[in-house]
Amino acid sequence: MGASAFTQRAHDALADPNLKTAIDRTTGTAETKRAAAVGAFPEFQAARARGAAIKDHVIANLDHYLVEFERNAQAAGAHVHWARDKAEAAEIVTRICKDADAKLVTRAKSMLGEEIGLPHALDDAGIERVETDLAEHIIQLAHERPSHIIWPAMHRTREDVATLFFKDHHPPPDADDPASMVASARRILREKFMSADVGISGANFLIADTGATCTVTNEGNAELSTTPPRVHIVTAGIEKLVPSTDHAMALLRLLVRSATGGEVTQYTTFHSGPKRPGDADGPEEMHIVLVDNGRSRMVGDEFRQMLRCIRCGACMNHCVVYRQIGGHAYGGTYPGPMGAVLTPVLDGLAQSRDLPHACTMNGRCEEVCPVQIPLKTLLKAWRVRSWDSQQEVGPLRMGLGLWGFAARRPRLYHFGTRLALPVMRLFGKGGWIRRMPFAGGWTDTRDLPKPAARSFMSQHANHGNEGPK
């Protein structure tokens, strides 16, 4: 078996000690803070159930809420666009930018924007793009992709960022402490905020009964990206719908606690249409691009519950695999357990079959998921699809086939065990096997306990419940 692209990326990630330091700092803090926030919220389990129910209701009535949202958003003065896939979505956004004669675009962090390839599409269209989220700013300077859905630059240590800023900020930061670096980024970004032609944001919620979109941020960059420019474009997946502001609030309580351990974000902003007569500021035009990109298909298949996801990142913060290899190794827009479910939907299973398999099925992700997504079950569903579509490698199929053949014939199985154990024991020294053919996956890094001379079933066959001795 040759190394897959995923295995290679994981290998590279594991070889980078800096990456591990960066991951542990951020996810470790997130884990501790989330636990405290959940501990201080006695109704948390009930709130999770309600959150899941709200999302399930919307998914079951998506057609109704989409039309209601469109009607109310239009009534508030926004233009609503529908995009079937990522190419169409990126095309709509770049066309709006061109129609507005945009030279400079500011963008507030949005994973959907990454999903539809917006950064590239804007760059290709020759429009200057400025990422205004501090972490996205770092990503842009480093020419990278986000490695976490909440902290896109979490794979970079503070020390890394200092190096980057001293190279790319003109003038450079006054010093390499966090406050000076933030001040430097603010200096650079402030200028761009005020001169941008178009501001692009995502949305955490689309509110059907008001037609408003809602963004939550901690830096205020979404407000500065969406208010001063002439045109504001929102890109959002259709699963972001909620019936009303009350429902958005119910989900917000779960989202923020699960993501950062806070009670609310610094900024929770509702955007309802463009600037109205008499408003002090705001965009002249507001466009909302509703993106499907595989979501409506999920409504009808076994991955439906994944549409509950509110993108808090708790699953990856608590994932043993993510915490070893980080987000880039996953190779898709979304990493970690939620990414391992979504990436095969977005990029195809052939491209990403490793992801649902590179999981120990320990279940911690679904334990912390604020909307009770059965992530283990969904990952297993991908494994079934992968098996059924013959994407599992030959040796594994053969091995499991042989195992299954014997396991379904208990007499043969017990006889086989009796023969195999003494052979395996030949490889042992003392109580351990340090090396054995076909067992390198284990013995390269771990000793294998030498098996028993006689199996339990064989001992029991001879001695009954009394046992040997």
Added chain:
Amino acid sequence: MTKPRVGLFVTCLVDAMRPQIGWATLRLLERAGCNVEVPRAQTCCGQPAGNSGDKRGAEKLARQVIEAFEGYDYLVGPSGSCVGQIRSYPTLFSDQGWRSRAEGLSRKSFEILGFLNDVMGWKPEGVRLDATATYHDSCSGLRELGVQEQPRALLEGVEGLQMRPLDGANVCCGFGGTFCVKYPEISTAIVSEKAANIVDTGADLLLAGDLGCLMNMAGRLHREGAATRCFHTAEVLAGMADGPAIGEEG
């Protein structure tokens, strides 16, 4: 009250790698007042197939387990992960008849420590082990079966045994069944962190409730030269932890 009839599900790993855990489980069940039988028609719960996406392979093995065990009052095994698989059998069947038989077995299948504590109300008496130990929560038992307080409560009844808390006790050890050999580098990175936490406790013994996890942790600890000795919790409770630990020559 008549004694419950328990079918002991040995698990394939215990059968081949460490039969003593099977004997410990059998002894504990008898001491707790059960009539224990060991059905000959048992091999594997089907988890390797199920976890690899081979649903039909898993279903065939599920039928075998159902047929062998549905006649007992309880199925009990020394593994949260195998019992978790057995509890999930109903999801494998679309056929209504088999599904309801699977549900019947699912309801009466238990992992040994949860069974002793919750169903039989058993407590160790006169069990002594002079040692310090730490306990790792195996994931399937913990999250699929809710086995968390029971082993700790039972271990409290062992005289002379001092428990030391393990940092990240509820974090996966990186075993994950076939995961550990499919993605050995990632698995090794995870178990190395676990091993460091275990060594940091300074405990003589590592205890857990699943042999797969135990072999993974014991194998890594030994490769790293650590002196920690590893036992299944049932071995300690059955008073069988005075002999060789996992990987020690008998």
